[in-house]
Amino acid sequence: MSTDTSSNTPLSKGGSLSLDTWAVIVAVVLALAVRFGILKNVPW
């Protein structure tokens, strides 16, 4: 759905990275935090 042109949020304007790339980076950081026990048993 998205491309580099897909959003007007400051997040996508904030540098050369697209919104998609930011989403992937944040997801990887969260996954690492879960993997190494920084985030434990996230509730729902």
Added chain:
Amino acid sequence: MASTTALSPVKSESALWNALRLVPGVLLLAAIGYAGKILERFLNTYAKAHHWTFPNIEYVLWAILIGLAIANTVGVPKLFQTGIATYEFWLKLGIVLLGARFVLADVLKLGGISLALVVIEITLSLALMTFLGRLFKLKPKLTTLLAIGSSICGVSAIIAAKGAIDADDEDSSFAIAAILALGALALFTFPAIAHGLHMNDVSYGLWAGLGVDNTAEATAAGALYSDAAGKVAVLAKTARNAMIGFVVLAYAIYWAGRGQAEAVTNKAASLWKKFPKFVLGFLLMSLLVGFHAFSKAQIGSLGNLSKWAFLLTFAGVGLRTNFRDMSKQGLRPFIVGALGEVLIACLTLGLVVGANRIWGL
């Protein structure tokens, strides 16, 4: 040197200011999403305690309805709008994290089926929307935008195509309004039809992923049916999104050939630019799970993080749907879009029923 040191604080100040501007809107998204979650739990408990027969209304629908009510009554103050626009970021974050809930073999099997259906769906949808656009004498570039929006992935595809084919702002806002209005309708009609047809989770998820245009609405329409259907809807929609670069590139070449858009000099670079990177993130997560990088409890945590991200997305879907603004965009593109969408919904339903018979979904 002096200029660098002088610029740095300004740059960091503006980055901080940009980040701060997001806070009110993101908090509003979180508050509405969480209110939806509380409402779901409260009503279920209350109905059970009083022995009422009350349909289980998922938090997804509550979050959308609260957002819709705010956007279409009191309106959304400007202070919140920048943060609300991040709903698309939360959507993509949720999709990437959801990759952890898929075993790679499932992705390959269901993704393979989805991809085969997506190719058929895109070909037929593009032909159908082009035919309808000509029949209703819409401007050719508006027809192209509607065709791309309804065959692939809604708003972002239209925005991506707008730049590639040099379309007018007016045409793209027409196309976006039509796709958003129809997406909002699909949220209510798709689950109702599927319940009427007693569709199973996988079939319905595939249908929602193939038939609903915008990724946020497709995700919500899937989740409204069931958790499992939501997962499949995201997978099918992701397969559809992966095709965006090819279709936009083909149209860019077509319009450049007619001298009405800039020539495409580097096709590979153009494809990569338009390719939705979150699809790769989704596959990466699935791959990591396949290599046992996470324990069962950790996969559960990643799944819950994905649900929290979607919670904010669904609130955003409601908040950015303003029926008054949409009605100002004119009737003809909407009629073409609506006709096309109904036909595409029937077509994709037929495809899914056929796939169910062949592969036993």
